[in-house]
Amino acid sequence: MTQNExxxxxxxxxxxxxxxxxxxxxxxxxxxxxxxxxxxxxxxxGRRAIxxxxxxxTTAFKLTLVxxxxxxxxxxxxxxxxxxxxxxxxxxxITRTVNAEITGLTEQYNTGGIRRLVFVVDARAxxxxxxxxxxxxxxxxxxxxxxxxxxxxxxxTPGWTETAYRRLDDPEGTEHHALVxxxxxxxxxxxxxxxxxxxxxxxxxxxxxxxxxxxAVVIVLGLAGGFFVARRVLARVDAMxxxxxxxxxxxxxxxLPVAGSDDELDRLAVNLNExxxxxxxxxxxxxxxxxxxxxxxxxxLTRLRNRAEEALRMGKQDSDYRAALEGTIEESxxxxxxxxxxLMIARAESGGASTHMGEFDAADIVRGVxxxxxPLADEKGVALRIDAAEAMPLRGxxxxxxxxxxxxxxNAIKYAAWHDVGAREAPPSITVxxxxxxxxxxxxxxxxxxxxAQADRGRVVERFVxxxxxxxxxGSGLGLSLVxxxxxxxxxxxxxxxxxxxxxxxxxxxxxxxxxxxxxx
Amino acid sequence: xxxxxxxxxxxxxxYIARAFREVGHMADxxxxxxxxxxxxxxxxxxxxIVDRMLPKRDGLSLIGELRNKDVHTPILILSALGQVDDxxxxxxxxxxxxxxxxxxxxxxxxxxxxxxRRRGGRGEETVYRVGDLELDRLSHRVSxxxxxxxxxxxxxxxxxxxxxxxxxxxxxxxxxENVWDYHFDPQTNVIDVHISRLRSKIDKGFSQPxxxxxxxxxxxxxxxx
Numbered sequence: 001m002t003q004n005e006x007x008x009x010x011x012x013x014x015x016x017x018x019x020x021x022x023x024x025x026x027x028x029x030x031x032x033x034x035x036x037x038x039x040x041x042x043x044x045x046g047r048r049a050i051x052x053x054x055x056x057x058t059t060a061f062k063l064t065l066v067x068x069x070x071x072x073x074x075x076x077x078x079x080x081x082x083x084x085x086x087x088x089x090x091x092x093x094i095t096r097t098v099n100a101e102i103t104g105l106t107e108q109y110n111t112g113g114i115r116r117l118v119f120v121v122d123a124r125a126x127x128x129x130x131x132x133x134x135x136x137x138x139x140x141x142x143x144x145x146x147x148x149x150x151x152x153x154x155x156x157t158p159g160w161t162e163t164a165y166r167r168l169d170d171p172e173g174t175e176h177h178a179l180v181x182x183x184x185x186x187x188x189x190x191x192x193x194x195x196x197x198x199x200x201x202x203x204x205x206x207x208x209x210x211x212x213x214x215x216a217v218v219i220v221l222g223l224a225g226g227f228f229v230a231r232r233v234l235a236r237v238d239a240m241x242x243x244x245x246x247x248x249x250x251x252x253x254x255x256l257p258v259a260g261s262d263d264e265l266d267r268l269a270v271n272l273n274e275x276x277x278x279x280x281x282x283x284x285x286x287x288x289x290x291x292x293x294x295x296x297x298x299x300x301l302t303r304l305r306n307r308a309e310e311a312l313r314m315g316k317q318d319s320d321y322r323a324a325l326e327g328t329i330e331e332s333x334x335x336x337x338x339x340x341x342x343l344m345i346a347r348a349e350s351g352g353a354s355t356h357m358g359e360f361d362a363a364d365i366v367r368g369v370x371x372x373x374x375p376l377a378d379e380k381g382v383a384l385r386i387d388a389a390e391a392m393p394l395r396g397x398x399x400x401x402x403x404x405x406x407x408x409x410x411n412a413i414k415y416a417a418w419h420d421v422g423a424r425e426a427p428p429s430i431t432v433x434x435x436x437x438x439x440x441x442x443x444x445x446x447x448x449x450x451x452x453a454q455a456d457r458g459r460v461v462e463r464f465v466x467x468x469x470x471x472x473x474x475g476s477g478l479g480l481s482l483v484x485x486x487x488x489x490x491x492x493x494x495x496x497x498x499x500x501x502x503x504x505x506x507x508x509x510x511x512x513x514x515x516x517x518x519x520x521x
Numbered sequence: 522x523x524x525x526x527x528x529x530x531x532x533x534x535x536y537i538a539r540a541f542r543e544v545g546h547m548a549d550x551x552x553x554x555x556x557x558x559x560x561x562x563x564x565x566x567x568x569x570i571v572d573r574m575l576p577k578r579d580g581l582s583l584i585g586e587l588r589n590k591d592v593h594t595p596i597l598i599l600s601a602l603g604q605v606d607d608x609x610x611x612x613x614x615x616x617x618x619x620x621x622x623x624x625x626x627x628x629x630x631x632x633x634x635x636x637x638r639r640r641g642g643r644g645e646e647t648v649y650r651v652g653d654l655e656l657d658r659l660s661h662r663v664s665x666x667x668x669x670x671x672x673x674x675x676x677x678x679x680x681x682x683x684x685x686x687x688x689x690x691x692x693x694x695x696x697x698e699n700v701w702d703y704h705f706d707p708q709t710n711v712i713d714v715h716i717s718r719l720r721s722k723i724d725k726g727f728s729q730p731x732x733x734x735x736x737x738x739x740x741x742x743x744x745x746x
Contacts, residue, residue: 326737329737337706378714406707407708
């Protein structure tokens with residue numbers, strides 16, 4: 001079928017359509033032109049200008065083609081069905097009329113014989129219209145009618161035939177088509193009644209043409225739409241690609257453009273931006289660590305070296321050397337501790353697959369840490385209170401969470417005890433609680449020590465940051481950094497709040513999905 | 522005591538071997554996994570010290586092979602990898618203890634001595650006795666010189682561990698790992714405070730102290746007589 005051929009979506013289809021005068025596309029679409037356009041994307045700077053060939057290869061355009069094919073096939077078959085049925089309807093109408101006329105004429109013949117029939121047929125044949133009549137004798141001699149010539153043998157085959165014919169009043173050589181019925185009259189005469197088919201064919205042609213036109217329009221509009229959509233998508237994807245390239249080149253501060261339309265590309269861009277944010281933070285952390293390692297490990301290393309050098313230069317007896325060596329070991333132990341803490345923070349911060357995650361009871365951790373620190377608090381004259389009665393399922397790294405909480409308690413004891421005792425009324429005390437709030441578990445360590453000034457709270461979680469007031473206390477300045485890193489690893493956070501007086505440190509961690517069985521002990 | 526050190530860092534291996542010989546032990550060295558395996562199968566050792574990352578055959582595979590061949594010599598794994606998962610993997614492969622680099626020799630020595638005496642040690646006894654101090658593991662009772670001492674559950678476990686290894690140095694890290702099951706380093710030395718509490722309960726009022734601090738190493742329960 002012609003419709004089907006048209007429905008096959010080829011770029012060339014546009015070309016054919018434009019030849020037949022349908023297309024109103026502004027772009028010339030010869031294959032040579034296509035090739036030229038396709039070549040454009042091979043230009044080295046062609047990334048900016050969206051190439052034609054590149055457009056053709058986009059998912060959006062390919063999808064458009066698929067939809068276009070489906071729609072065109074659908075339109076074509078619908079019109080085909082319509083055309084077929086119209087044709088059938090017209091044919092049926094012709095048959096009915098012809099049958100009625102034959103019945104009428106047979107009656108005339110039966111009542112008035114051949115003479116009357118010839119008379120009636122003559123009269124009818126003279127009327128203008130598309131009706132055909134012919135009466136012949138048994139051996140084919142014409143008696144009446146308006147048929148000039150017929151295809152051979154038609155009169156000898158009674159029944160329905162579609163045949164070529166010429167009317168009597170037509171000039172010689174013209175040819176029409178008609179649907180005729182040949183009827184054998186009693187007495188050997190033959191009667192032919194028929195209708196010209198021109199009307200039917202014209203109707204069919206009109207519908208076919210309409211079908212072809214509409215399919216052509218569907219293709220043209222579809223292709224144009226496809227190009228438009230592909231162009232739009234491609235422009236955005238290209239913008240994203242450009243940004244990624246600059247980011248890959250080393251500028252981590254770049255972010256992908258977000259159009260604000262909240263579509264799938266926007267969501268992708270937002271997610272990628274979040275990923276970049278994280279990478280940037282990690283890289284910044286990495287840089288900070290290396291800077292800090294350089295600074296803070298160099299200081300004790302220099303001290304170590306100086307001590308050894310001094311012992312070599314000034315040492316007079318064995319005990320001098322011994323003292324120097326013991327000091328050296330102490331210093332290097334301290335270095336190893338700092339180094340371990342740094343590694344732990346780095347590991348918690350990089351997080352992910354390398355960290356073993358399990359499910360455990362947060363209240364258990366609180367009780368364990370409380371029990372570990374109780375004698376120390378006691379010795380320092382600090383009242384340590386633990387409040388964690390009910391089981392609180394938590395998903396995470398048990399070891400890291402324990403260490404984070406231990407660091408908070410350690411800090412609290414240090415500062416609660418360190419605070420100038422004369423200056424306050426209440427005796428130093430610390431409360432450690434585990435409490436769940438919504439889908440979060442809050443591990444809180446509250447002290448009534450000096451607290452941390454609002455301005456310093458953000459700073460203390462950074463590595464090696466030690467507030468002036470505490471410089472004299474032992475410690476690496478890494479404790480809170482580790483807590484903060486552990487919180488982030490678990491998708492939680494470390495909140496430092498004012499307890500007036502004192503500090504309220506809250507380690508916020510996400511609750512585990514399902515309830516833990518109640519501990520039996 | 523005879524020790525095999527399987528370690529590819531020659532300096533480190535030499536240092537450990539020398540130190541062990543100084544305190545009166547015998548130490549053999551192997552520089553790679555295959556040599557270590559051959560030596561461990563050929564000779565009788567009390568403890569094997571195996572580095573985790575070795576040329577030719579890695580430490581874990583060496584341990585697995587030995588255990589497959591029914592060699593049950595206690596093994597201490599040395600490793601630069603110190604995560605919980607790494608330790609679990611090492612112990613699951615058949616190691617008996619896991620020590621992360623860098624370590625002090627006193628820590629290594631204490632752990633090796635505990636490992637070596639584990640076989641035929643006092644693990645099966647129900648009552649530990651050191652001098653006039655008695656600890657009943659079944660009834661959870663502790664008494665000294667006939668009078669009962671009231672201990673908290675954790676203090677009991679602490680004393681139990683110390684008495685199980687009576688006469689041997691036990692480091693702070695060993696206590697933290699075995700009594701508390703914590704594998705991290707608390708900022709302040711909380712163990713010292715626990716020990717001094719325990720000491721005040723078992724040694725106070727007695728002329729002969731049993732719980733001793735070993736400077737630069739750890740603690741030891743010992744009857745001085």
